[in-house]
Amino acid sequence: MRNRIHGKQLNRTSAHRRAMLRNLAAGLFEHGQIETTRPKAKAVQPFIEKLITTAKRGTFHARRQIESSLTDRKIHSWVADPNVRDSAKENPYFDLPSEEDIKFTRYGDVKKAPRLVQHVMTKIAPRFADRDGGYTRIVSTGRHRLGDGADLVILQLVGEESGPEIGGGTSGRRRQADRRTAFSKSLAEGRGAGTSTEEAEAPAEEPPAEEVAEAPAEEVVETPAEPVAEADAEAETEEDKKD
Template identity: 40%
Template sequence: MAQRKLGRKSAPRKALLISLTNSLIKSERIETTEPKAKEVRSFAEKLITKAKKGTQHARRQVMGTLQDRDSVEILFDEIAPRFAERQGGYTRIIKVGPRRGDAAAMAILELVE
């Protein structure tokens, strides 16, 4: 499946996705542009699914991706148990209209309760 380029080469794009995912895990809600929200949703949902396994191997894989111990602990200790019975669809995107400066479509990405 092709992914959005978001106006960046692959390394800065990966860094952006990791950074936004870490922010989503820590605050459970972020406001960003719509295309970024759609990409982060896919990235984050895969990590949450992996975290639901709860194994040491899964924890190391997620740590290798996120590179942030605090985010990994929150993901495994708080978020994954909350979604134990859920088969996907851990996030929701709420469109909030255009940004004031450049009229970019904005959206709120949040974890579902």
């Protein structure tokens, strides 16, 4: 029974759970969105909301509060990693540092890189200066984790309203809808072009119709003259016979 137990336990000890929430928050602040299970996303959401609200104050005391809740660390070292593909180095949420700002030792350890707390204070907090809350959203992916079948979701910062395909691709349903829209538009343009062509050709056919109409008129006028002449000739022959 859950007697006097606050919050989600997530089947972990308090120390393990605290470290996990810190790592999830650090990953979200570094990349702008992360993929995790639904229970973890719901558990870390209030923690992230409080950190952003504290960072928006912008004071030295607020900075120290964030450092006590979120362990400071070097971030964005993967920008200068040649093994990371270029498409993964694009971020729609904020500008990434250049490779010159990141340095490694001869043993491969990170020597110089941006700091997490400074990144939260200077880049994350100003994004939500005019927002009073609700800095994150949970987007269902419809996929399940291999092994235990856990429901996978995407936890992301709000502000980029392009949907769950922020990573750069477009969903299959959207591509299919775009193709159908383009096809119907091409059909509509084809019908309009055919109608305009027929209307343009119609006046060109009118002059032959007038010529055809004039020809029967001349024949109708000439034909009645012959019976009249024959009738006069017959009348004269009958008078001659009487005389």
